[in-house]
Amino acid sequence: MAKLYLISLGCNKNLVDSEVMLGRLKNYEITDDVSSADVLIVNTCGFIESAKEESIRAILELSSERKKGSLLVVTGCLMQRYADELMRELKGEVDLFAGLGDFAKIDELIAKRENADFKNAVFLQEQESRVITGSNYHAYIKISEGCNQKCAFCAIPTFKGKLQSRSLSAISAEIKELVGRGYKDFSFIAQDSSSYMKDSGERDGLLALIDAVEGIAGVRSARILYLYPSSTSLELVRKIIASPVFVNYFDMPIQHISESLLNTMRRGTPKEHILKLLETMRAAPDSFLRTGVIVGHPGESEADFNELCEFLESFSFDRISAFAYSREEDTLAYDMEQVSKKIINSRLKKIEKITTKALNTSLNAMIGKEILVYLNGKSDESELFYSAKPLAWDRDIDGEVLINESEIEKLENGKLYCAKITELAGLNPIATITKEA
Incomplete structure (x- = not known):
């Protein structure tokens, strides 16, 4: 072979x-x-x-x-x-x-042995069978391709084209096929997930997707990644909170919080709307909030940057990804007056301290709590530990919980257990499995 x-x-x-x-x-x-x-x-x-x-x-x-x-x-x-x-x-x-x-x-x-002709900008998945990697219980489900947003810093629409949503029937068929293969935990992804079905004239297509997924037997848990503030409604957030299947996991890159920078970035939504969304997400039971921000975008003044820092310090995000602005051709920001790399690097170092503090605060808050976890198998950290993914976390990007003890025997990879967080080892929560979920 x-x-x-x-x-x-x-x-x-x-x-x-x-x-x-x-x-x-x-x-x-x-x-x-x-x-x-x-x-x-x-x-x-x-x-x-x-x-x-x-x-x-x-x-x-x-x-x-x-x-x-x-x-x-x-x-x-x-x-x-x-x-x-x-x-x-x-x-x-x-x-x-x-x-x-x-x-x-x-x-x-x-x-x-021939090159492609590059005529088709993107591939929109239908009924293709995939080989899922890295997990025997979790799979990512792509719900659309392309993007209709006009962010000043982003070149994705220039090579991925306009938004093209997969049909709900194709998504449902894929999930049912994967459930039949033993998968039960799903993360829904796209360039702009909250714009799903807007290309077909539907204002809030994720509401229908949530209903469809909830109706599929065998789906134990799900979450939606890459919500875009201008296309995320309070109705959608409340729908997720009320769902018996979708966990209160909210991944919404805000990119900035300064009203001035949001306008310069062409983000398409005011600060007030972003705050309403975040406050509603944070108030949800057992909610987990992840965001991303860009440092040094053209037009970012010292006052803009300080406002961003103050906001990130005061709002309790569980995870914050901070990126230095990257000047990309074929974008509106490319021809704007650039912030010097020296200033960008200095600001990034400052904001990384904030992101680290937010992570530590979130992890320390877990100590003493009993949570639901999927068992992954032996951890890469050490053969002395098993690796587990909390139900509320996404696979890979949010870290892992290390299991060092269990009150039950014959643990099975991919199975859901109750685990009590006892301490932290660096950035890894340590837990004891107490019972089957």
């Missing part, structure tokens, strides 16, 4: 695309050994400069490490965004180039 090595870079939306490709390439044996692979695929990220550099570095490293006669394939966002340049500059290292519209036919392209 021929061997396949695949590296998926960037976000979990890319991971879903990689899993679709693995589903199309089931006749290959998956390997972690680059030197033994007959086919190597790099699913690239092209969102910001650091991601682009990581993708190029991965391509060049695989090219130098692979065996003679193997096939190196490059696909994904970076490939779609810079197709002409990459095909010209990497023709000596890469054998086959494919774009965002080619995931479901990657097996055909490999068999024919």
Whole structure:
């Protein structure tokens, strides 16, 4: 059997695309050994400069490490965004180039040893079977592609195009198929999840999605990632809070809180609306709030930055991701007067202290509480611990709980248990499993 090595870079939306490709390439044996692979695929990220550099570095490293006669394939966002340049500059290292519209036919392209034509901007998943990676109980579900937002800093619409939502029937069919394979915990993702079905004229399509998911037998828990403030309604937030299936997990990148910067960024919603959403989310029982902010966007004054810091310090987020502004061509902010890198780095260091404090506060608040966790198996931290994911957390991005004791025997990976948090070891909560959930 021929061997396949695949590296998926960037976000979990890319991971879903990689899993679709693995589903199309089931006749290959998956390997972690680059030197033994007959086919190597790099699913690239092209969102910001650091991601682009990581993708190029991965391509060049695989090219130098692979065996003679193997096939190196490059696909994904970076490939779609810079197709002409990459095909010209990497023709000596890469054998086959494919774009965002080619995931479901990657097996055909490999068999024919031919490049894609890049005519289709994106691939909108229908009934393709995926090979889920990294979990035997959790799966990401992509609900749409593209984006209709006009953020000044973001180039995604230029290479992913306008919003295209998957049909509710296709999403439901995928979930039912995965439930049949034993999956029961789902995270719904998109560039702008809260705009789901707006391309079909529906104002709040996630309400219908929540109803549909709640009606599928076997779904134990679910959460929605990447809510966009201007397309998130209070009705949607309350719908999630009232749901018996969707946990009170709220992932809403606000990017900034200064009214001036929100306007400069073209975020499309006033500060007042953002605060109403966040306050409603925070008031929900056992709620978990994650956000993201950009530091050093063109036009960010010292007063704007201080306002952001003061807000992040006063509002109790569980997780905050802070990113230095990345100047991207084909964006409105590219031609604006830039904040110096020295100032950006200085501001980022200050805000990282705030994000660390928020994380520590959130983790310390867990001590003494009994929570529901999915057991993952042995932890990479140490063979002395099992790894578990709290029901309220998303997979991978929010961390793990380490299990060092259990009051029951014969623990099963993927099963839901009650666990009591006893202490912290660095940034890892330590817990004892007390009973089956």
